[in-house]
Every structure is written in C-alpha cells, then in structure tokens.
Amino acid sequence: MSPTVRTARHDDYEAIVDLTSDVWADRAMADYIPDVFRDWVDDDGPNRKTLVVDVDGHAVGIAQAVILTETEAWFQGMRVDSAHRGKGLGSLLTDRLIEWxxxxxxxxxxxxVxxxxxxxxxxxLAAGFEAxxxxxxxxxxxxxxTPEMPVGNDPTTAxxxxxGSDGRDVLSGLALDSGESWALSTLTRERLDRLGTEQAVLTVGERPQGMACRVRTTDADGDRLAEYAVGVWSNVDAARALFDGIAADAARLGxxxxxxxxxxTPRHVAQAAYAGGDISECPDYVFEIPDLRELS
Structure with missing residues (x-):
C-alpha cells in the first residue's frame, strides 16, 4: 500500500510511541513527542497542523507546522520510523506542511535541529531548508x-x-518565540514593548551595552525555569552585569x-561561560525556507 499523509489522530498514539522510541538511542535523552502528542492533536486548527504518514493503517512518520506570526511558520517534530527511513517519507510530510x-x-x-x-x-537540506x-x-x-553596572527595564533602550548588535546580525534578527516553546521568530519592537510590560526587558548600562528579555516561565523535568528570548552584550563586563541581572530577575520569580x-559565536560563548556559568554543550541550528510559496 502506498504511503498517505493525513491529519494525526488520538488513536495514533501507540504508533507514535513506537516510532520515537529509538530516535536518539545513542544519547541519554528521551523524545518529547509522546508527551505532547495528545495536546498536538487537540490543538490542531487554523494556526497549527499535525500530520502523519500512514502505511497500511499504521502511522510511521509525524511532523507539525505552527503559524507563529502573520508571516512566519515553524516546522517541528519531524520523525520517521527507523524501518521506513530513506524512502522520502520525511520530505513527503514536509511538502504537505509547506503547502498548508x-x-x-x-x-x-x-x-x-x-x-x-x-x-x-x-x-x-533535502526538504529545501537552508541553515x-x-x-x-x-x-x-x-x-x-547586584550587577556592577546598572541594569534597567527599558524596551526603548533594549x-x-x-x-545595532552584532548578536542580532548573527541570529538573523531571531529570538525565542513568545507563544511556542523551542521556536524562534523575529524579535520586533512591538513584541519587545509587550515583554517589557508582561515579563521583563533587561538593559545594561546608561549607554546600552547589552540587553535580554524574559519571555515566560515554564516547567522542564520537574523544575520551574525562567526563559529569556535572547541575551546579547558588547564585552565581558557587560556580559557579567547582564547575567547577574538575569540571575536576580529569576531569583525574584522564585x-x-x-x-x-x-x-x-566564539566571543559570545566564551564570555557567557566566563560571566554566566553553565552553558549548553552543543549549539542548535536554525534552518529556513525564505519563500514558502516557491515550494508550495
């Protein structure tokens, strides 16, 4: 039977558990898809679509697309069962989600990724994305x-x-999205102003030498985390002040x-390690299709 692409259903759950069980078998981490799959099915609508590849009535692949802003979509959760890899099923899913x-x-x-x-x-890369x-x-x-440099909450200064930040250039203007965990979207002035009111925007120095913005608090592995959409700074002293300001902001939240x-970048990673302590072991890559209409 030829593979077909259809909307995910609750009765696909066991198949999703099976196909994600060995995704990262060589690493000490479990796949998050089984934990969120039922929510994904429930939340499908105008701004979110979860698809599976069906072979002989059995889901062997999954992926989701989310509309983040009027112009930006985020693709996530691409998984294909190990027994069906190399057959183009991932590209089949991606093509349908691009159209959607x-x-x-x-x-x-x-x-x-x-x-x-x-x-x-x-x-x-095979699906048409570029790093x-x-x-x-x-x-x-x-x-x-208590930071050694003044730290304020000023969206205009931020x-x-x-x-003008080199960090913005490196990140292509992207920061952690306000609504979707693990997604990045363009950081706009409007969103920064809103975060200044609803969350916190941190600025370093009277003449700005750094900024960060808190986007939400969330639960992860039993811990409550404060998430900051982005942090950028000009030098190691500004980095130390910014991370001290973030530490104090997080402490106030409990x-x-x-x-x-x-x-x-070598500068940002080295200075963050020096000034802020623990950093993740490996980077994450963001891929982009600049014009979905060309591929839809």
Missing part, C-alpha cells in the same frame, strides 16, 4: 546578585541596542533555573 503553511498566509518557514543530529541536518543561524543556551543560576538564548 503557505495557504495559511506564512511566507517564511523555519525549523531547529540539534547540531549532533546528522540525520535531521540532512533531512532539512541561517545557530545558538546556544546559557543557564545562570537564580541568585540575589531595542536601540538590539538593532524559579529553579534559567535558559537564555545566546548567539553561537
């Missing part, structure tokens, strides 16, 4: 710190610094830890 996202009005589509995921990197940026996570510990998206 373009019909929904998105003009650009992006996805994230762990840098160690060789199969995912190759699949992204556009990479980032890493910094994890300053919540603490009642926007001015962000606009969370267990933090996650700060930073650009993947």
């Amino acid at each position: 996202a373009a019909d929904a009005g998105a003009s650009v589509g992006r996805s994230m 762990f840098s160690w995921n060789e199969a995912g990197l190759g699949q992204s 556009v940026t990479s980032f890493r996570w910094a994890h300053p510990e919540p603490a009642d710190e 926007w001015r610094y962000w606009q 969370v267990d830890g933090t996650r700060v998206l930073i650009p993947e």
Whole structure:
C-alpha cells in the first residue's frame, strides 16, 4: 500500500510511541513527542497542523507546522520510523506542511535541529531548508546578585541596542518565540514593548551595552525555569552585569533555573561561560525556507 499523509489522530498514539522510541538511542535523552502528542492533536486548527504518514493503517512518520506570526511558520517534530527511513517519507510530510503553511498566509518557514543530529541536518537540506543561524543556551543560576553596572527595564533602550548588535546580525534578527516553546521568530519592537510590560526587558548600562528579555516561565523535568528570548552584550563586563541581572530577575520569580538564548559565536560563548556559568554543550541550528510559496 502506498504511503498517505493525513491529519494525526488520538488513536495514533501507540504508533507514535513506537516510532520515537529509538530516535536518539545513542544519547541519554528521551523524545518529547509522546508527551505532547495528545495536546498536538487537540490543538490542531487554523494556526497549527499535525500530520502523519500512514502505511497500511499504521502511522510511521509525524511532523507539525505552527503559524507563529502573520508571516512566519515553524516546522517541528519531524520523525520517521527507523524501518521506513530513506524512502522520502520525511520530505513527503514536509511538502504537505509547506503547502498548508503557505495557504495559511506564512511566507517564511523555519525549523531547529540539534547540531549532533546528522540525520535531521540532512533531512532539512533535502526538504529545501537552508541553515541561517545557530545558538546556544546559557543557564545562570537564580541568585540575589547586584550587577556592577546598572541594569534597567527599558524596551526603548533594549531595542536601540538590539538593532545595532552584532548578536542580532548573527541570529538573523531571531529570538525565542513568545507563544511556542523551542521556536524562534523575529524579535520586533512591538513584541519587545509587550515583554517589557508582561515579563521583563533587561538593559545594561546608561549607554546600552547589552540587553535580554524574559519571555515566560515554564516547567522542564520537574523544575520551574525562567526563559529569556535572547541575551546579547558588547564585552565581558557587560556580559557579567547582564547575567547577574538575569540571575536576580529569576531569583525574584522564585524559579529553579534559567535558559537564555545566546548567539553561537566564539566571543559570545566564551564570555557567557566566563560571566554566566553553565552553558549548553552543543549549539542548535536554525534552518529556513525564505519563500514558502516557491515550494508550495
């Protein structure tokens, strides 16, 4: 029977558990898809679509697309059962989701792949994506710190610094999305202003030398984390002040830890390690299709 692509259903759950059981068998981490699959099915609608590849009535692949903004779509959760890889099923899923996202009005589509995921990197290129940026996570510990440089909450100053930052250039203007976990979207002035009111925007120095913005708090592996959409700075002293400000902000929230998206450059990674402590072991890559309509 030829593979068909259809909308995911709740009765696909056991098949999804099976096909994700050995996705990262060589790494000490479990796939998150079984934990979120039922929510994905429930949340399908105008701004979210979850598809599976069906072979003989059995789901052997899955992927999801989410509309983040009026122009930006995010593709995630691409998985194909190990017994069915190399048959073009991943591209079949991606093509259908690209069509759906373009019909929904998105003009650009992006996805994230762990840098160690060789199969995912190759699949992204095969599906028409191009690598556009990479980032890493910094994890300053919540603490009642007093930064050596003044740290304020000023979206206007933060926007001015962000606009001229080399970190913004490296990240192609992207930051952690406000609505969708693990997704990146364009950081706009409007969103930064909203985060300044609803969350927190941190600026370093009277003449700005750094900025960060808190996007949400979330639960991860039993811990409550404060997530910061991006952190950028000009030098190591500004980095230390920024991470101290983040640590103090997180301590006021009473969370267990933090996650700060930073650009993947030698300067940013080295200075974050020096000033902010723990950083993630490997970077993550962001891939992009600049015009979905060309492929839909």
